[in-house]
Amino acid sequence: MLFRRNVESEKRTSYSLSDEEILKIFNIDADGVSEDKLKQATYFSCFRILTDSISKLPLKMYQENKEGIEKANDHYLYNLLKLRPNPYMSSSDFWKMIEFQRLDKGHSIVYIDTIKRGRNAGKIKGLYPLEMNKVEVWIDNAGIIGKDNAIWYIYKQDKNTEFKFKSDQVLHFKGMTRDGITGLSIKDYLKTTIENAQSGEKYVNNYFKNGLQATGLLQYTGNISKEDENRMRERFEKMANGLKNAHRILPVPTPFSFQPITPSMVDSQFLEINELSIRQIASGFGIKPHQLGNLDRSTHTNIVEQNKEFYIDTLQPILTMYEQELTWKLLLQNELEQGYFFRFNVDSILRSDIRTRYEAYQIGVQSGFLSINEVRDKENLSSKEEGNQLICNGNMIPVSMAGEQYKKNNTQNE
Template sequence: MASRWYNPMSWSFFGFNDPKTGQYIEVNNEIGGQTRSGEVVTPKKAMAIPIVWSCVKILSETASGLPLKLYEDLPAGRALAKGNSRAARLLAKPNPYMTMLNFIKAIIVNMALRGNAFALIERNDAGEFIGFIPLSADSVEVNTDDDLIYWVTLKGQRFPVSPEFMLHFKIFSADGINGLSPVEFQKEAMGLAKAAQSWSSRFMRKGGFTGGYVIYDNFLTAEQQAQVLDKFPKIRDGDVEDIGKMGLLQGGPKIVPAGMTQKDSQFIESQQFQEEALAGIWGVPLYLANRAGKTSIMGSNLEQQTSGFITFGLSPYIKAIEDEINDKLFGGTTQFVEFVVEGILRADSAGRATYYGSALGGSGGSGWMTINEVRRKENLPPLVGEEYDRVTRWEMQTNVKD
């Protein structure tokens, strides 16, 4: 594949050229669709649900904020890669249009909504990677009929891309090739939340008026019915400017409300339940999404919940990114990349202190880390001296009789 840069802002979705006008027409191939609640859920529409926005935002911003380090696998153990190598520069700025922070954000958003994220690998004539830029998941089709091939559609042109030129990040999968989309498989839950959101908006627009019946003891003529209905046209049309105005009805009618109030429908409780269910899809604790709710099953305090979020919510995403980059870009070499998550774990101060104490041999047993190794995990500079690079060993002395 020839090496040339593409501006991702100019990329289009699947489509065709109109034979009459010659114009390119995009086709909506977004995942999701119609739900039983009546709402249409797609990745873009799902982001209009506040809790979905919060969860995806937390995942993308947290993962992109983690340092992505390049390591060297040496006989004496792993060590940070030294020097300003091409790989190190690309891990800071993978293409001319974005930094690694924005690249990771785009990848996580696609993974969290569509289950898959793609990035085209640019290589030079020697086969060395010189950059990679994200693709919209809607513009890539995975074909496994014979060999694994990625069909990419850009501005109406469809072309194949072999796996060595494509980074394919995915969440958990049923076949090991395509990630399962949360929007596709959880669209009913999202549709219910969106329907409640729409109903609440209409309820507020009508000033809490849910409609009702005007009951008379005697039958009305068609003319009388028209006169009664004409008294409240704006309320029935939902014009907020007419809410609160007076109406006059003669003949002793009875006004019977129709439908359920927010209290009767347990609207608040239902909304809270939907937020908990949707946050659970991405493993995000409610407190991180700025929701004051029940205690999470991940722990009884914020430190434990943060640790649980890293393990069960964030880790699957960053491990998938590490695995794909190491396989496609550094496979067959001694180099590999890894996210540094210790910065987030600093919140669990008591747990970290206990762990590092044991690692240094402070619990009465043999240690397995040096002081400088602990300092590196805390992003602190190393101390000078052999004693700071020595692992503590507690040797068991035995008396041997001559």
Template sequence: MNIFQRIFKPKEQRDFTQRDADGWRDIIGSATGAGVQVTPRTALGIPAALRAVTLLSGAVASLPLKVYRKTEDGREPAIENQVYKLLHQAPNTLITPFIFKELAMNHLLLHGNFYAYIDWQHGKPAALWLLDPAAVTVDRDKDTGRISYKISTIKGQQILTPEEVLHILGTTLDGVKGISPITLARESIGGAIAELNHGQSFFKNGANLSGVLQHPGHLGPEAAETLRQSWRDKYSGSGNAGKVAVLEEGMTFQPVTLSNKDSQWLESRQVSVLDVARIFGVPPALLGHLEKASYSSQDAQNLEFLTHSLRPWLSRIEQACNRSLMTHNNLYCEFTTGDLLRTTLDRRYEAYRTALAAGFMSVNEVRQLENLPAVNGGDELYRPLNMGLLGEEENNGEGNQSVTSDP
């Protein structure tokens, strides 16, 4: 029985009783000036934040993470390597690579750190098991600078070495432990939660006809209360929106416009979407804020998303995996991002024609990108007839010179 089986039996895997300060903060939240507690769960109650997290985690999870071997001619997929199988096929017996990468991003975005126990067997990583970030404490020895990981379980704390943990850091201020975006921007997140709570209270208690009743006569306290209660029962609440009111006894209905305060609330909701976009580094248009969207094409939007939103996270994951999982210097892992930049059919085929004509792609390489089988003779690279090395001599009508036959 290995160390993981000893300290993380299935029934005990989620029974954490001891936590460090950051772990408890993830559960009970941090107080904000808006008077609300900000936790990963409460932050996900903001629609824009939920969309940002699912967008980033889903995008990263959908990208293949492969292991390559350096060769004299460049590189080749190391499909027989154990790490390739873990990252591309199955990290363990319970989850798929998609779920593994999705959880990694969720932990990074909501907790600032991702931890996985590396189950080494015969000098090779045999499995990657997720650890609850709220149950992990990272310590650095003051004398040696060496890092250790304390894992809190129902039986107490267990110590793991850096060689046993795949640790991916988010934004960090000390290089030891990451900090989540919602922790760094908890005041803005707290304000967005408070605005959402205000809106729920407004629509729950407000009369949706947005006006006042005027009676020509004088109503006693009991009559006024009866009218008020009847009006509230029929027209108050979101379920009664749009109903037609029937007025009697000469009563009139005076519609009122939205107050400046409520107008500012609606505007603040839009500002909250922009704040969330800034916090998570996501283009506002991808969160549904299309007011100032100025992309010339879907390709431009995808390129910005890959370059500014995804690339930093992909680099963090790649480098952490290279450091913790690779046993040879000629091996490295890398995300395949080509699918994210796939354009329309016409543009893609035009790019292929250019690549084939320029001689830097073969027919089979193009077919591989389109998930088509290779063909005989498809690995040859072609060079245009009118191109050659400077000073190269013509080769008897071959190469750069066209061949003609006598009449």
């Protein structure tokens, strides 16, 4: 074996009789709950909110120099990442897929396609996300390749085709991580909570399918064969269950009697338990209640604050991880030294109402630290001549000159 350690293979080394893989071999359904966690409404909503939030943020390239920070829109990577990372995906679709895989699998890997020959050798042509089901992460602990602890990515396109990528040939975006190399999937840690929510949805679904009718106990005095028992059960279920039988009279022949035994949703505190599962799933993703349509304790003021908290507590660490990986892997050493870097524009999230923005702009311009063109750029307006000049209120003077006007007035009076 070439490598001593396969990160993916270390996830599971032993099996028990309760393990899902063992149950699959014998075609045993442990709990009747779908393994596809995305079928759970809250889990799917959290995926949608995070993927949409990331994909709507424009990614831009900047350069920091002695004069400050400015857009590097003359760099060839600027439009590549802003508009179309590869011929088949827009920037929005690209980031939706990346974020989806990062949440679902714990990490997402993107192949960096570069020009191999000619004077443009090394120049990036496109970025292609890999299917995480076909990727394995290997660590060369022994230094067999020639570099200690080198990380390799093995992509198995099919049974006969396999690609090996070095660490600098891919972008590796992670979620939570224990070792800094591979990410942890949210669904593995929220498995029990998600399955509880799935069970609740399945209960409600069956409740409606049965026409909101409760199951019960069919009583009979006397002996009855197993065959007759099954026949009577099927007959009563056919008469009582289903939406078409809702609120209809159920004829019970003599000597049978029917007694409901299923508790109501209120008796079993179903709504409270289901609400708890929703909050726990949302909390695991860092999603705020109002984003899931829960407005019980929400007002206009605290929703604005919750949006800011969502950016600071949830999105900012994700965006920082993306920005650092892009900057380190896509830029050359001399470009890093020249101050180039990538950054997502989060103005669309933090953007206040128009009155609040204009009042803030007015303070910035009058205080002399914002120019007219900087304000117009934030509002997606074209620049104006002499708009880069800083202006301020004429009554303002340096602190060192405080009191000079009084000295001048006293001299004139004398």
